[in-house]
Amino acid sequence: MKSVASAPAKIILFGEHFVVHGTKAILAAIDKRVTVTSSFTENKTIKVNSQLGTFEVPISSSYVEVENEFRPFVYLINQCMQMKMFRDVFYRNVNGLEITIDSDIPIGVGLGSSSACCVAAAASISELFYTRTTLFGNPQQTYLAINAEKTIFPDTSGADCTVCTYGGMIEYPSIEKIDNTFDLNLLIANSMIPHNTKNSVEKVNKFKKNNEDRFSQLCDLENGLINEAITAMKNNNTTTFGLKMSENQKYLEEIQVSNDTLRDMISSLKEISLGTKITGAGDGGCIIALIKDENMDKVPELLGKDKECFSAKLDTKGVVWKIEK
Numbered sequence: 001m002k003s004v005a006s007a008p009a010k011i012i013l014f015g016e017h018f019v020v021h022g023t024k025a026i027l028a029a030i031d032k033r034v035t036v037t038s039s040f041t042e043n044k045t046i047k048v049n050s051q052l053g054t055f056e057v058p059i060s061s062s063y064v065e066v067e068n069e070f071r072p073f074v075y076l077i078n079q080c081m082q083m084k085m086f087r088d089v090f091y092r093n094v095n096g097l098e099i100t101i102d103s104d105i106p107i108g109v110g111l112g113s114s115s116a117c118c119v120a121a122a123a124s125i126s127e128l129f130y131t132r133t134t135l136f137g138n139p140q141q142t143y144l145a146i147n148a149e150k151t152i153f154p155d156t157s158g159a160d161c162t163v164c165t166y167g168g169m170i171e172y173p174s175i176e177k178i179d180n181t182f183d184l185n186l187l188i189a190n191s192m193i194p195h196n197t198k199n200s201v202e203k204v205n206k207f208k209k210n211n212e213d214r215f216s217q218l219c220d221l222e223n224g225l226i227n228e229a230i231t232a233m234k235n236n237n238t239t240t241f242g243l244k245m246s247e248n249q250k251y252l253e254e255i256q257v258s259n260d261t262l263r264d265m266i267s268s269l270k271e272i273s274l275g276t277k278i279t280g281a282g283d284g285g286c287i288i289a290l291i292k293d294e295n296m297d298k299v300p301e302l303l304g305k306d307k308e309c310f311s312a313k314l315d316t317k318g319v320v321w322k323i324e325k
């Protein structure tokens, strides 16, 4: 028996970093996915196969004992083993587990690869242990996934795992779905500079400590801007929506998560974009731009050959799972 779950990548349209400090954010799930397949084995080990390599530890291992990138999986297995319901029914029968991760989400560029992986793994592993777990629904799955992500990134706002679970476009933390009727036509461009979310979040923490009043002002401005962006969407006003994206970028510049490469990319799209900003932690990773249809073909030349770009479509499914016999 195999338990297969997949979850989408995400973009942050508004509110990255500020959301860690309690502001709202707007996120959208996009059409790139990670699939996690898990099955029981006879090997008395936990084995994880991924693009990062293969890793194997005794089934009795605790997540705190293992390398960072594999902690979420071991944490989820520990959790499932500990839940009385699972233990009573299955524990004595479980020798080992094998987990395989297949992903088309680029790693470490702000598209939520690690959150999507935690969401897919939470669904796949809990469903493997007890097929009715997923009946607890999205809140329970998000909770498990966020806690798994916290084993590698304790400060996470939880916004990424939430949108990867629910799919579509949401306001966070209310998890209200936003029905965007206008065609967003969002372009994602990868600076090809890998980033480290934890380091960027720590940098912003330092900025906040040294500039308390201004940071608090920026949080208020961000909340206001998000309300305006939601109104712009409701009114089908793409121009205002784009302007709000560029305004958000100014706040991200001010908290120092941008750099020359990202600024150059943003400026190179200036003539054809209604709004452009970093998406995710910044310091590298991706930018998103709201581009009119007729200008899409000008993008590769303006950005240069060394950057990757693609157009993002909204994912409405969120996490999905199935058991294969």
Ligand code: PMV
Binding pocket: 015, 016, 017, 018, 019, 020, 109, 110, 111, 112, 113, 155, 156, 157, 158, 159, 160, 197, 201, 279, 280, 281, 282, 285
């Ligand atoms: O770059 P990513 O995909 O790891 O996104 C990070 C988003 C932050 O707001 C910076 C952190 C968070 O937990 O919300």
